[in-house]
Amino acid sequence: MLPTATGLLLLAGGLAAARLHRTTRNYYRGPVNKAYAAGVATHRREIRPGTVLHYARTSGTGRPGLLLIPGQGSLWYDYARVLPDLSADFDVVAVDVHGHGGSSWNRADYCATVIAADLVLLGRELFDTPFLVAGHSSGGLIAVQMAAGHPDDIAGVLIEDAPFFATEPGRVPGTFVGQDLDLLAGYLAQVEEPDGEADYLAYALPHAYIGTLFGGVWPFISGQVIAQRRKHPQATPNIWYLGPAINRIWESISHPFDRWWSHAFFLSRSWHEDFDQATALRSVTAPTTFLKASTSYGADGVLLAALNEEDLAKVEKLLVDNRTVHVTAGHDIHFEKPAVFTRALRELADRSRR
Template structure:
């Protein structure tokens, strides 16, 4: 038999095997992509279902000022805890920790005014008015001393509350709050200023774009990290918001950690962020004196930070800021964590462990 006669018999099976292998690889890749997209699209719904299964209900309360506060409340399984979320977020951002906290605490998580389903209160977006609303909520709804935790700007609010109403606060967990970096002389070099405050101010000064979410995606500080993919992200966001104006923005191609940064933006009042740009939010807020007035035991969580080439503080506090906070607090300790700003999302178990430590009122 000649080689010419043999060749067709040896090549055909190889081609079939190669074709089958490519088809299998393509199928596996398609399945993996589908699961990746499914996880990115459904994580918020699944988190909500887990929180509901843990016994949380969503409610509203009207304060004497007429302001309506939206909040979630868990079962009565221990001392009261009040969670105050970060700017442009909502109570649902605590979903990763709520089920475990509910086992040993009576948890309340509020939507700060201008966020979520709480009232918009332009003209009252300053820490004194917001802090007074939180104190009134504690008096009328919780009516017992609480372990207070505030994330980011929520930590500033928690400090105001702990100093102003010490009888209502048994302990405080400060989650990476921007102490001192949000003072007037430093705020323009803070990441929040260039990422959210300035875009909000510029949005309110124009009338060509009516959707703040779309505007924010194009003008925030982190969009640059997408490099050549920036235009695709912006275009996707605009198209999604036109089709779903009442739904949270969700990028099927981005993981939950990134989707969570914009997941509550559709219910956020940009005038809240603008108050940081104009310095109305922190007007007459003496952070040093406020911290010195806090008597409740506390833990200060300090996450990763960096100074960019442009001199922007990418994070909440420098090490010097954190040391200054601990020096001002009379009964506190520092917990340095190797996470980004969203600590309770990155390490929910440690967050719960720290809350349980505060339950004894003895920071280690």
């Protein structure tokens, strides 16, 4: 008996749901497991008294050194999709920046110049210098400071959608990240109270700016996410039927991360002490590649990107040996377009050897 049209539609829908379930459930931890299977191992190293850095390293010892620096709130896991591929050509280290994951959470270290100096020390200890460095988002700011302050150590810099100039004080209120700073301040003000909410995700997600993009369904979605979080506090919530792109929203605020790092970056701005963005860019002598993700704005005019085209033009004018690659993708290019990311690193390595 031939199946009916309705039966075929139900079968197709069931298969699509099964694929979505599998893809969403495995989108994050799956690549991490593959990285471990490919020989990636984690280590902790005291880089100076009282400051320990946690990092993952591929089995590419003896190849050119490459240090990967995640953005604010992200861990080395974020690079898991690209580590096995990159290990064919590089000795790769992906680090948890200070205040993230297994690295030290010392508030006095939450400063661009301190972090950059420590990561240069890490590179000197692990690689034959000079080495390549790639930084995503705020990690790109750090990578540029590394090259500006320690030119003999850095062979080349890949700057992945770093928020140059959009994170200067007058610009932050008009950006996506600037919309939730009152939530951050409120969370830090109450977190140590006897009845304070310790989980930033549970505190902030219902009221986060991104919820405005989902309209009336956001209370339901955020409620489901928080219910999962309450049941499994150490796990990243996963709402399988919403797909990986939506799940990245709460994944990004689920990792172990000291929110005082964000306070230093956005509120007190102590993170930027002795770090001038234009001066740092102008001081880089190593070849650079800037990966620029898509630029978009919300209906309210808020910049829904790390930086806009005018900011990029300033960056390009200041860098002495730069190539820009425009990528049709969201902010996390290395995650969304791993082949583009790895190709850009290989091309940068070729330029650095000339």
